Amino acid sequence: IEFVRAAQLQGDEEPSSGPPLSAQAQQKESIQAVRRSLPVFPFREELLTAIANHQVLIIEGETGSGKTTQIPQYLFEEGYTKKGMKIACTQPRRVAAMSVAARVAREMGVKLGNEVGYSIRFEDCTSERTVLRYMTDGMLLREFLSEPDLASYSVVMVDEAHERTLHTDILFGLIKDVARFRPELKVLVASATLDTARFSAFFDDAPVFRIPGRRFPVDIFYTKAPEADYLEACVVSVLQIHVTQPPGDILVFLTGQEEIEAACEMLQDRCRRLGSKIRELLVLPIYANLPSDMQARIFQPTPPGARKVVVATNIAETSLTIEGIIYVLDPGFCKQKSYNPRTGMESLTVTPCSKASANQRAGRAGRVAAGKCFRLYTAWAYQHELEETTVPEIQRTSLGNVVLLLKSLGIHDLMHFDFLDPPPYETLLLALEQLYALGALNHLGELTTSGRKMAELPVDPMLSKMILASEKYSCSEEILTVAAMLSVNNSIFYRPKDKVVHADNARVNFFLPGGDHLVLLNVYTQWAESGYSSQWCYENFVQFRSMRRARDVREQLEGLLERVEVGLTSCQGDYVRVRKAITSGYFYHTARLTRSGYRTVKQQQTVFIHPNSSLFEQQPRWLLYHELVLTTKEFMRQVLEIESSWLLEVAPHYYKAKELEDPHAKKMPKKVGKTREELG
Numbered sequence: 313i314e315f316v317r318a319a320q321l322q323g324d325e326e327p328s329s330g331p332p333l334s335a336q337a338q339q340k341e342s343i344q345a346v347r348r349s350l351p352v353f354p355f356r357e358e359l360l361t362a363i364a365n366h367q368v369l370i371i372e373g374e375t376g377s378g379k380t381t382q383i384p385q386y387l388f389e390e391g392y393t394k395k396g397m398k399i400a401c402t403q404p405r406r407v408a409a410m411s412v413a414a415r416v417a418r419e420m421g422v423k424l425g426n427e428v429g430y431s432i433r434f435e436d437c438t439s440e441r442t443v444l445r446y447m448t449d450g451m452l453l454r455e456f457l458s459e460p461d462l463a464s465y466s467v468v469m470v471d472e473a474h475e476r477t478l479h480t481d482i483l484f485g486l487i488k489d490v491a492r493f494r495p496e497l498k499v500l501v502a503s504a505t506l507d508t509a510r511f512s513a514f515f516d517d518a519p520v521f522r523i524p525g526r527r528f529p530v531d532i533f534y535t536k537a538p539e540a541d542y543l544e545a546c547v548v549s550v551l552q553i554h555v556t557q558p559p560g561d562i563l564v565f566l567t568g569q570e571e572i573e574a575a576c577e578m579l580q581d582r583c584r585r586l587g588s589k590i591r592e593l594l595v596l597p598i599y600a601n602l603p604s605d606m607q608a609r610i611f612q613p614t615p616p617g618a619r620k621v622v623v624a625t626n627i628a629e630t631s632l633t634i635e636g637i638i639y640v641l642d643p644g645f646c647k648q649k650s651y652n653p654r655t656g657m658e659s660l661t662v663t664p665c666s667k668a669s670a671n672q673r674a675g676r677a678g679r680v681a682a683g684k685c686f687r688l689y690t691a692w693a694y695q696h697e698l699e700e701t702t703v704p705e706i707q708r709t710s711l712g713n714v715v716l717l718l719k720s721l722g723i724h725d726l727m728h729f730d731f732l733d734p735p736p737y738e739t740l741l742l743a744l745e746q747l748y749a750l751g752a753l754n755h756l757g758e759l760t761t762s763g764r765k766m767a768e769l770p771v772d773p774m775l776s777k778m779i780l781a782s783e784k785y786s787c788s789e790e791i792l793t794v795a796a797m798l799s800v801n802n803s804i805f806y807r808p809k810d811k812v813v814h815a816d817n818a819r820v821n822f823f824l825p826g827g828d829h830l831v832l833l834n835v836y837t838q839w840a841e842s843g844y845s846s847q848w849c850y851e852n853f854v855q856f857r858s859m860r861r862a863r864d865v866r867e868q869l870e871g872l873l874e875r876v877e878v879g880l881t882s883c884q885g886d887y888v889r890v891r892k893a894i895t896s897g898y899f900y901h902t903a904r905l906t907r908s909g910y911r912t913v914k915q916q917q918t919v920f921i922h923p924n925s926s927l928f929e930q931q932p933r934w935l936l937y938h939e940l941v942l943t944t945k946e947f948m949r950q951v952l953e954i955e956s957s958w959l960l961e962v963a964p965h966y967y968k969a970k971e972l973e974d975p976h977a978k979k980m981p982k983k984v985g986k987t988r989e990e991l992g
């Protein structure tokens with residue numbers, strides 16, 4: 313692949329004055345010396361004074377300057393956690409919360425989960441003693457439910473504010489309000505060098521504290537012509553860099569787990585084939601569901617003589633800093649949620665990243681020495697095809713979850729909530745309508761008893777509704793499993809390249825008539841019968857880690873059942889009950905087979921069954937889907953066969969008999985709903 317050098321990202325340091333690679337420095341020096349070497353350290357006193365003098369402080373600093381790991385420790389050392397008060401530091405991403413907490417625990421010489429801990433959905437690694445709490449922004453949002461004034465916190469640091477996730481944006485409004493009647497609460501808003509003026513304006517012109525960065529210049533290269541297959545281009549470019557460029561690690565930005573795993577496999581494969589013709593290349597992935605022992609590996613220093621390539625999602629853009637990166641490879645894409653309030657369809661698509669994002673990525677190459685960034689697109693594309701900045705999530709997502717939460721907090725007038733950027737009016741309206749249809753709100757827009765219960769469960773309203781409905785259909789045991797399995801979505805089956813046929817056969821063996829939700833249930837049930845065995849997973853091409861996670865999630869949901877007054881009951885193999893309970897939550901996500909393929913029932917959108925689905929070949933007349941994913945087409949992922957009459961049964965206020973009529977209906981084949989035993 314041919315690259316042309318087109319521009320340079322200015323640094324504040326001379327290329328030649330680079331310090332020795334700090335990965336090596338880290339090995340030699342003590343952890344305290346490393347702490348003192350971070351850009352934030354010289355500003356420690358000044359920063360603490362500013363925090364003492366102002367209730368709200370915006371902190372701006374280059375990625376890697378020590379905001380996330382150091383500032384909470386400074387506050388701890390300064391006595392902000394006296395009398396059992398806690399410090400919260402929010403992260404938009406689970407992996408970041410875990411990894412940063414682990415790092416800080418190590419720096420403080422304490423066990424993770426004691427003084428320092430993290431709290432992410434379905435995983436709480438904190439204790440009574442935990443005073444430094446790293447948590448996802450979503451978790452802090454849920455804290456408001458149990459402690460609306462955050463009374464046990466002395467400091468709240470909203471970190472990575474520039475990411476503008478939905479939860480961070482909502483936190484802004486809530487925290488601003490709490491700060492008004494808790495003058496002793498300190499609020500810190502930390503961000504990479506983006507958007508700080510807006511944050512300051514939002515918080516009544518709060519002062520901005522700037523931590524000067526240390527950046528080395530980064531040379532930017534573009535491809536001469538657009539690349540058709542960016543994954544292949546990535547792999548080729550990594551090897552090209554490895555063979556032609558001086559030492560220094562490589563960071564590659566891809567969009568998600570599947571892509572990252574594919575790229576890592578391709579890279580390892582080619583390195584193996586090249587054998588001793590090239591130097592050693594360590595290939596390390598990092599994405600949200602990667603288990604923590606694997607996550608830790610990306611931070612380990614590269615052995616002398618070898619080179620490391622980290623293949624990452626957006627997480628490495630600003631949330632995590634990996635030492636020793638000199639080369640960045642940027643295909644220019646990210647996975648983004650988008651939402652169409654007209655149709656109510658949410659989809660996850662691979663889209664070009666923004667210019668701001670591309671520049672953050674390039675910046676990762678200039679942290680320890682002058683670096684290079686290779687963009688797998690043309691200079692023209694950068695100029696003309698990339699948006700300036702990423703649209704805040706609140707403007708491209710469904711709001712059901714957040715609206716339910718705000719309603720539970722007693723915030724009724726959502727149109728006048730203090731939003732940094734308001735969501736589209738139609739999206740808000742649709743969220744209210746959906747919550748009404750799910751029975752969470754009454755016709756006055758007030759929270760119902762059922763709505764209050766739904767808010768108790770840390771899952772989407774539709775999933776909550778499904779769990780609540782399992783009481784009526786006496787199948788909560790099965791529904792809990794389905795809910796847990798859905799939440800570890802798409803990472804259940806394992807499909808190694810050299811055993812594709814075996815893996816696919818193993819998957820098909822789990823198929824049950826009725827659809828994918830029952831397949832998930834089947835996998836889990838058989839695994840449980842095996843005694844939760846890892847050997848069983850191995851033999852059946854099932855990912856043990858995902859299953860273990862599903863088991864954790866299931867246990868936690870089971871623990872919450874009592875709070876929402878659902879008893880533990882089993883359907884004893886009567887899967888129609890399970891399917892009806894699922895339908896009670898997902899009656900919004902329905903499609904019917906027409907002469908021209910599947911159309912969503914209400915909006916008549918064209919959709920397709922995902923080829924991985926167990927129903928791909930059967931094409932049932934009516935179905936519901938868990939989610940839509942837009943790749944080449946709008947694919948429905950995790951689909952379940954239903955009967956149209958069930959829709960009238962579970963959502964009579966939403967469906968009219970007339971819309972469910974089917975002029976060319978023939979009788980449904982009665983093969984569904986049998987137990988595994990009956991099927992042999």
Ligand code: ADP
Pocket residue numbers: 350373374375376377378379380381382411412414415611630631632633634635
């Ligand atoms: P910021 O929040 O300003 O981006 P951080 O506090 O995350 O900066 O990072 C400060 C330093 O700590 C960086 O040099 C980074 O490499 C290091 N660091 C962070 N997490 C880890 C980890 N898990 N292992 C090793 N080093 C880490």
Ligand code: MG
Pocket residue numbers: 376379380381471472630631
């Ligand atoms: Mg940070």
